[in-house]
Every structure is written in structure tokens, then in C-alpha cells.
Amino acid sequence: MEEGPMAKERDERAITPRGEDYSQWYQDIVLRAELADYSPVKGCMVIRPAGYALWENLQKALDGMFKATGHANAYFPLFIPMSFLSKEAEHVEGFAKECAVVTHHRLGAAPEGGVRPDPASALEEPLVVRPTSETIMYAMFSKWIKSYRDLPLLLNQWANIVRWEMRTRLFLRTTEFLWQEGHTAHTTHEESWKEVLDMLGVYARFAEEWMAVPVLKGVKTDSEKFAGALKTTCIEAMMQDGKALQSGTSHDLGQNFAKAFDVKFQDEKGEWRYCWQTSWGVSTRLIGALVMAHSDDQGLVIPPKLAATHAVIVPIYRDDAGKAKVLDTARSLKATLAGAGLGVVLDDRENLSPGFKYNEWELKGVPVRLEIGPRDVEAGSCVAVPRVPTRGLRDGEKRQKETLSLAGAPESLKSLLDDLQRALFDRALKFREEHSYKTDDYAAFRRDIEKGGFFWAHWCGGAACEEKVKEETKATIRCIPFDAEKEAGACMICGGASPQRAVFARAY
RNA sequence: CGGGGCGUAGCGCAGCCUGGUAGCGCAUCUGCUUUGGGAGCAGAGGGUCGGGAGUUCAAAUCUCCCCGCCCCGACCA
Numbered sequence: 371m372e373e374g375p376m377a378k379e380r381d382e383r384a385i386t387p388r389g390e391d392y393s394q395w396y397q398d399i400v401l402r403a404e405l406a407d408y409s410p411v412k413g414c415m416v417i418r419p420a421g422y423a424l425w426e427n428l429q430k431a432l433d434g435m436f437k438a439t440g441h442a443n444a445y446f447p448l449f450i451p452m453s454f455l456s457k458e459a460e461h462v463e464g465f466a467k468e469c470a471v472v473t474h475h476r477l478g479a480a481p482e483g484g485v486r487p488d489p490a491s492a493l494e495e496p497l498v499v500r501p502t503s504e505t506i507m508y509a510m511f512s513k514w515i516k517s518y519r520d521l522p523l524l525l526n527q528w529a530n531i532v533r534w535e536m537r538t539r540l541f542l543r544t545t546e547f548l549w550q551e552g553h554t555a556h557t558t559h560e561e562s563w564k565e566v567l568d569m570l571g572v573y574a575r576f577a578e579e580w581m582a583v584p585v586l587k588g589v590k591t592d593s594e595k596f597a598g599a600l601k602t603t604c605i606e607a608m609m610q611d612g613k614a615l616q617s618g619t620s621h622d623l624g625q626n627f628a629k630a631f632d633v634k635f636q637d638e639k640g641e642w643r644y645c646w647q648t649s650w651g652v653s654t655r656l657i658g659a660l661v662m663a664h665s666d667d668q669g670l671v672i673p674p675k676l677a678a679t680h681a682v683i684v685p686i687y688r689d690d691a692g693k694a695k696v697l698d699t700a701r702s703l704k705a706t707l708a709g710a711g712l713g714v715v716l717d718d719r720e721n722l723s724p725g726f727k728y729n730e731w732e733l734k735g736v737p738v739r740l741e742i743g744p745r746d747v748e749a750g751s752c753v754a755v756p757r758v759p760t761r762g763l764r765d766g767e768k769r770q771k772e773t774l775s776l777a778g779a780p781e782s783l784k785s786l787l788d789d790l791q792r793a794l795f796d797r798a799l800k801f802r803e804e805h806s807y808k809t810d811d812y813a814a815f816r817r818d819i820e821k822g823g824f825f826w827a828h829w830c831g832g833a834a835c836e837e838k839v840k841e842e843t844k845a846t847i848r849c850i851p852f853d854a855e856k857e858a859g860a861c862m863i864c865g866g867a868s869p870q871r872a873v874f875a876r877a878y
Numbered sequence: 879c880g881g882g883g884c885g886u887a888g889c890g891c892a893g894c895c896u897g898g899u900a901g902c903g904c905a906u907c908u909g910c911u912u913u914g915g916g917a918g919c920a921g922a923g924g925g926u927c928g929g930g931a932g933u934u935c936a937a938a939u940c941u942c943c944c945c946g947c948c949c950c951g952a953c954c955a
Contacts, residue, residue: 535955
């Protein structure tokens with residue numbers, strides 16, 4: 371912020387600075403950039419057009435990746451017979467506490483006025499609103515899969531689900547949320563484990579290439595794994611407060627559900643065998659990750675590859691004659707850019723100063739602003755300003771501006787967007803590296819964890835040590851990373867033998 | 879479910895302690911002048927003060943009860 375001599379009162383148009391109150395900053399961004407709003411129902415949110423556009427773009431990219439790896443989309447019902455939840459013991463235990471249950475199918479007049487569920491309409495068996503779809507899907511799998519020729523079965527569904535969480539936060543944890551859940555069945559464990567890793571790879575690639583968010587791939591400890599899974603793998607991203615955010619998971623379900631739901635096939639020899647299954651998902655939480663990874667005190671920052679609007683054109687003029695010329699040029703620039711496949715908005719609202727528009731579009735995270743004034747019209751150019759610098763600023767420069775010729779605008783803009791996409795990833799990666807530490811001393815860890823970050827430390831694999839860390843520091847093991855050197859050492863907590871370092875952090 | 883905070887105009891808040899029937903900024907609408915980093919002036923509209931009960935001649939203000947929301951923690955993607 372470069373305004374005036376010590377503004378004592380904060381400009382109420384500004385959002386809460388990150389450094390002052392991170393969680394308020396996050397909320398301000400989501401609300402003010404109009405990504406979402408609180409709904410009348412506690413814990414639920416309305417995803418507004420700007421937020422939904424992000425979801426749609428995210429969905430489009432991921433869906434393409436799922437299809438390219440052989441998966442097909444399907445849709446299973448929202449309602450699950452209550453008894454299904456109790457078929458896999460660990461699974462029930464994991465979800466029982468957070469299920470919404472439908473018990474009636476009709477409203478009737480209440481004695482004291484208004485309406486209430488009609489007591490005569492009570493369901494024989496209550497229905498659970500899906501907290502995830504393993505159970506209902508696998509009941510169907512059991513019907514569909516008979517032969518090894520039916521395998522692998524590779525399905526995905528885009529859906530909403532409900533988990534009655536105690537505490538919610540916009541996008542990061544809401545009672546109802548949108549997600550995607552892939553469910554597959556295979557003949558061998560080797561094959562299903564490959565699927566688990568392949569899909570985790572898809573998530574990691576998506577996070578890094580589209581969202582510009584670097585992630586660690588790894589496996590969860592037993593205490594953190596999905597209820598009912600043999601193993602849970604995940605991608606973990608670091609937010610700007612140094613906390614970790616689990617951004618996607620891929621589970622090796624083994625034969626646990628196959629046994630509970632009788633998902634069997636006959637192999638080549640005619641033997642009946644249980645399938646090996648996987649499930650994997652990402653949710654609207656990714657939008658929270660996007661916000662917390664890239665945004666700043668000016669507002670939202672959207673990576674170009676996920677932006678619906680790549681550039682906004684702000685016209686600048688003094689008088690009617692100038693205005694006509696500028697708007698003419700702006701309109702034709704917009705048409706040219708749109709013709710090149712770019713999302714462009716021309717902000718020709720009257721009575722708002724250019725400066726106001728700059729601030730507003732920065733708040734909304736549009737990657738590039740194009741300014742066109744009388745001088746630019748004369749010169750056949752426009753001024754491009756990326757939402758965040760794609761290189762170091764020169765001395766005295768407040769923000770990076772460059773002059774583009776109108777003739778070559780589509781190419782220059784595309785190249786600027788590419789630079790921006792890369793710059794965001796590089797910046798996020800640099801941030802993560804600067805906030806990642808190797809540590810072997812538990813006392814030092816307890817002290818340093820306060821300032822956030824990822825701590826690579828040896829762990830013996832014991833649940834007791836893990837629990838002790840959680841109790842004493844609120845940090846958890848985010849994952850045991852796949853792509854890390856297998857350096858043996860001594861557990862930071864108990865000194866026991868450890869084959870490699872695990873990543874400890876406080877998490878969302 | 880614990881701890882904290884908040885409910886007054888669309889948004890952000892003041893007024894409450896010390897009762898007298900509601901105010902400021904932003905936004906909105908109208909008009910004129912403006913427009914290269916959050917424009918200016920003039921005018922206008924907009925409120926059952928979260929709900930209920932009580933005290934009082936009189937309640938946004940005092941008392942009691944209820945409701946809702948946000949933040950922090952335990953549970954989780």
C-alpha cells in the first residue's frame with residue numbers, strides 16, 4: 371500500500387491485511403471477491419458466479435484428465451439406506467458422527483402453527499444423505515461385476531455431499547460441498563495400487579500445472595487415513611500462513627468394501643474372488659487452496675489457466691471525442707482478444723474512475739489489466755499490468771506495466787499470461803521452500819512450529835509418538851512423502867529407528 | 879459442546895454506561911462537473927434498533943428469557 375502519510379484509519383474499502391489476521395483476510399477475500407456468501411443455513415454457503423466459474427474451470431480440466439485415463443462419469447443417488455453405512459465397520463465409525471438423516475417424506479400442519487414432518491410419513495428405514503458414496507456405489511458394483519471381463523471398472527461422479535461438521539469455513543469445510551469421487555474395481559491389488567498412484571499423480575499435476583500450487587505427494591499415517599481404507603495417499607499444499615491443506619486424496623480400499631458389499635468376479639479359472647478397489651476425490655476445498663496460496667492484500671489472485679476472465683480492459687478518456695475514440699479502440703481490442711480464445715471484459719461503466727476500476731478488478735483477481743487511453747490510441751498500443759509481477763520490479767516501480775502494440779495484442783497477452791502462471795507457481799514453490807525445515811530436535815520443533823511451515827522430521831512409525839506431537843503442538847503428520855530421500859535416522863520424539871522423514875505441520 | 883465476539887438502513891459502524899422515540903461513512907437514486915491508481919458538489923430515498931416478556935409516563939438504551947451469526951478449540955476433505 372502506497373497511500374498517503376500514515377493513514378491512521380484503515381480505508382474500509384481495503385481488506386484485512388494477511389499479516390494482521392489471516393483468517394479474516396481469507397474471509398474478506400472470499401466475500402469481497404464475491405466467490406461465495408453465507409447461506410441462511412448454518413455451515414452452508416452459496417457459491418456465487420465468480421466462485422462457480424472457478425469450479426467449472428477446475429471441473430473441466432480435471433474431467434478431461436479423468437476421461438483421458440479411461441474413466442467414465444455416472445451418477446448415484448443422494449440418499450443411501452441407513453443400513454448400508456453399517457456394513458463396513460471402520461467406515462461407519464468414521465462417518466456416523468456427521469451424517470444427516472432423512473426420516474420423513476412429507477410435511478403436515480403443526481399443532482402450534484406452521485409445518486412439521488407429518489408423523490404418519492415416517493420412513494420405514496431412514497435414509498442417510500451421502501457423506502461419500504462408497505456404500506451405495508459398491509452395492510451396485512456387486513450387481514454389475516460378475517467376471518474378470520467386467521474389470522477394471524473405472525467410474526467417477528461429480529456430486530454434492532453432506533458432512534455435518536462442527537465447525538465450518540467458507541470453501542475449506544462446509545456442511546454441504548461439491549466434489550468429485552472416483553471409484554474403481556480391479557482384479558489385483560497390484561493393479562488397484564497403481565490406480566491409486568496414477569490418480570494421485572493426476573491430482574498433483576492438476577494442482578501444479580493448473581492451480582499453480584506445488585504439492586507434496588505422500589501416504590497418510592494410519593490415524594489420518596480414510597475410514598475403511600488400507601492406505602490413504604494425499605497431496606498436501608502449503609498456505610501462506612505456513613499451514614498445510616490436504617488438497618486431494620486417493621485411497622487404496624483393498625478388499626474391505628468388496629467383502630462388505632460382496633463385490634466379486636470369476637477369474638479365468640472360474641474361481642470367485644473379491645475385487646480390489648480404490649476411491650479418490652477432490653472438492654470445492656481446492657478453491658480455498660487457490661485463494662490461500664496466491665492471493666494478497668489487494669485481493670484475489672486467479673491463475674490464468676483457471677480464470678474465466680483473463681483480462682479486463684479499462685478505458686480512459688477526458689472528453690466525448692476522446693471517449694468515442696478510446697471506446698472504439700477498446701471494443702475492437704476486445705473482439706480481437708475474444709477471437710483468439712481469451713476471456714475479456716471491457717469495463718465501460720460510466721462515472722467510475724479508472725483508479726476505482728483498477729482496485730476492483732484487482733480485488734476480483736483478474737490476471738491482467740489492459741489500459742487504453744488517448745495516448746495509447748494515438749500510439750496504437752495499450753498498457754498491460756499483470757495482477758502480480760512476473761519478474762522483479764525495477765527501482766521506483768510500484769507495479770509492473772508494459773506497453774503492448776494493439777496489432778500483436780493476442781500473442782503478447784498470451785505470453786504474459788503464461789509468464790504469470792509460471793510466476794505464481796514459482797512464487798508458491800519458493801514460499802514453501804523457505805518455510806520447510808529439517809529438524810531432529812523435538813524441543814526446537816516445539817518452539818519453531820509456532821511460526822508455521824513444514825517440518826521434515828524422523829518418526830518411528832508409532833501412533834503414540836504421533837499422538838504426543840499432536841497433543842503438545844497441534845501439528846500432525848501431513849504425509850510420508852513419496853519423492854524424498856530414504857535417509858534413515860532416529861525418531862524425533864522417542865529416538866526409535868526411522869526409515870525416512872515425515873512431514874509435520876499444522877493443518878486446516 | 880467449551881471459550882471469545884457480534885446482532886441498529888444494502889454494507890461497515892456510532893449511540894447504550896448516565897432512558898426522552900435514531901445518527902455517521904460507504905453504497906443506491908437525480909442533476910451538473912469529472913475520469914492515466916479508490917472523483918467533487920448539491921439534493922433524495924431507505925430502519926417494526928435479532929425476537930419475546932418485564933420495569934417505566936417513556937426502552938436501541940435497564941432486567942430476564944430465547945434466537946441467530948462470526949472467530950478460536952475438540953472432529954473432519
